[in-house]
Amino acid sequence: MRRLTKEEVEHVAYLARLSLTEEEKEMFTEQLNRILEAFAQLQQLPTDDVEPLSHIIPLKNVFAEDEPKDSLPVDEALANAPEKEDGYFLVPRIIED
């Protein structure tokens, strides 16, 4: 199996929104390659005629009645937010003036 490069590890980290230190990049490149190498045995198993298992118990389309119910009050929902303003979560500026 093809080895993962450090550049690919950087790309995956960006997709996962993780800023890694140089040391972490080296470590994860080495470790992920070792893990994926050990997992290569999966590829040897023929599975062309096998359906993927995405729902383990036979439950489908679980609907709730469309009835209004009490929900969490705004101040409680915001209680753990690092920054808030006027009943909203506050994020760093995204759109420039």
Place this chain on the structure above:
Amino acid sequence: MEIFGLTAREISEKVRKKEISPKEVVSAFLERVEEIEPKVRAFISITPELAMETAKQIEEHLMKGEDIGLLAGVPIAIKDNICTKGIRTTCASRILENFVPPYDATVVKLLKEAGAIIVGKTNMDEFAMGSSTENSAFFPTHNPYDLDRVPGGSSGGSAAAVSAREAPLALGSDTGGSIRQPASFCGIVGFKPTYGRVSRYGLVAFASSLDQIGPLTANVGDCILLFSIIAQYDPLDSTSAPLPTPPLEEMLVPEAKGLKIGLVQELFGEGIEEEVKEKVLEAVKYLEEKGAIVEWVSLPHLSYALPCYYIIAPSEASSNLARYDGVKYGLRVEADGIIPMYMETRDKGFGPEVKRRIMLGTYALSAGYYDAYYLKALKVRTLIKRDFDKAFEKFDILISPTSPIPPFKIGEKIDDPLKMYMADICTIPINLAALPAISLPAGLDSQGLPVGLQMIGKPFEEVVLLKTAFAYEEANPLLPLKPPI
């Protein structure tokens, strides 16, 4: 006998008969916690004031002759990834270090209704990712049988707390063995019910198709009692099974006569330590004494379960943990712009194992690799499930060791993720197939360390499984085990 040595069923009965008061019970356990904690460190948060206040309320109900519930006055420890309203719930992570949930998980609500008294929140591997509780961002927990060894994981705090009798009951969560493996390491009973049997509402999600909450207890009777409280259909969890709760009296009957038990060949083979095999096979004889018929059975795809699990679980985790972005709750590390803020927050907030699994999952789900990894793993999951379906055509119960090895030393495996993953080899196939399974003490090895036996049942047939476990415990004169602490 000291109060902390009583079983949960005994405590509940004595409270009901007014032989002991809920306040006496709570004080006795809080004293025990104070004595044991400096050595074991099972708890992230201890809640003595709240526990005493609850005890007082239950006492008032009791004096007025009101219905006080089946767990009235019984202390319980809750794993720190299960939301408790007003009590900090950290998942043993820096990113949730100061998170105080605004609501109770359904299981916590059910426990409160039954009169149970929460004494604290237990240590764990960060976000339940690990097999030793060393991945806690705060501190490791120590095994009550040998303080230099790990208690297992990820529910290591819950297992150690029950083992050292800091609480008679605990809740844990099990995604790949996180209830059963620490139960095995700490010489207690740990039960993962069928996926869907216990509500996951309020359980901080790790891998949603595998996660399940369950009991950790000192004996099978207490496990049955706790299970009967939490096994309730919940409309707030869309994967909750709309089935009635199995009646307590029906489960509290030790019975194994005529049962067909299959010993899983692949889980007694390569990678399983000799002494573990011997202890488990010795323990199986007690079931034969009780009238069970024991034979060997092969499940050929189990050797693929480890890679299958370590693709699926991290993939689901990478998606579930995207919510920790420094906006809605938890830590925020300021940076120049929103994406740098996300990246810095997650870098500072997550520990190495969590990052490793997010990376692995993100890679397995990324364009170009999805078919080779994630889709492949889902297909292999089907093959593993089919193996179990076939085995259960012939057998009522399957048995294997819970862990391939006895408890290892703190620090022994922490630098080698693959070696750590191998510790889950016997437990993960059960989560992949969504089955119920219980770990029971098989005895102590030559070093005096606990060895666990795993009994696996058919989906939603917990009654048969628990009755068999109860019969086994009754027949084995070594049980329940008591740690030297």
